[in-house]
Amino acid sequence: MSQSPRWTRRPPGSTWGDFGPDDELGRLNLLTKEKVLQGIAEVKEGRTFCLSLPLDYPGGAVLNPRRHPPELRPTLRHGKPNMTYPLRCDDPTALDVICDDQVLLTLQYSTQWDSLAHVGQMFDVDGDGKPEDVFYNGFRAGSDIVGPVVYGAQGQQTPTTGPQGARRLGVENMAASCIQGRAVMIDLEAHYGRSGTIIGYSELMAVLEKDRVVVEQGDLVCLRTGFAQLLLDMNRQPDVERLFKTTSALDGRDARLQQWITDTGLVALIADNYAVECHPARPCTEDFCATLPLHAHCLFRLGVYLGEMWYLTELADWLRTHGRSRFLLTAPPLRLPGAVGSPATPVATV
Structure with missing residues (x-):
């Protein structure tokens, strides 16, 4: 763990400082040239799959009133x-x-990447008993990730000056690193169908065992739930209740699931659903909790990236038919300096 000029304490179980005091890539550091070669070795037929929804899906703004279709x-x-x-x-x-x-373009309206600047937390990085609004590796709200105002402890607003956006941890770091390597498909829909099952550690391990799927350090992990296919079938008229009640999502509060993400060394969790994790999450049993616990664990603590609303249907079906789970994934975001998220048009090659 490297010393950092921004923090003296790091969140328990985090990777802050592990890749250097000023690291902005997190687990992308594990997407090495060896992992690229492993991904290339999975290409047997030269067949490609587009893993993006049309960027005017889901349609309207009923899934998120702050996100609107492209104009x-x-x-x-x-x-x-x-x-x-x-x-x-x-x-x-x-x-x-x-x-x-x-x-x-609302950058996270459709098929998207979350950068490490997308979700931070309150955390006492200085050990002085005063939690601060910080992001991965201790980068600060208001100086490293900057909006029109800085919010105080009671929600008071102070206008900011200078460039706005992610001065650190922005999506351009992901783009420059290319994001190409070996990916692994976990086909939740094949086992849980459209049951709306919340997937914890036990449910996930059952799928991995039945399908003989192995996740290793540096892998990009994809989860097919059927959500994106259902969106396509709804033809830009999303039925929110049906979407969320009939498709699976990860249980972000499952401590064993979080530990599995930590232990595997995976680089990214990518799903065809809205948030990878169940949203809203299970009720919090502590005095203070993250409302998006898996986002907090991945983006804030580990530097693990999240991909949401990817189109995985055709690829997952092909892999299952051919008894495979691994493939080459090429998925850079827009190289847009300062952005905290980005649409993507990922390509899988088998």
């Missing part, structure tokens, strides 16, 4: 829509017809 529109040329724009309007001798567009 696609033309750029402007001389104040006119630059879509099927004939350049003869400017030059009678020109033959060209131009299309050029832009998008207003």
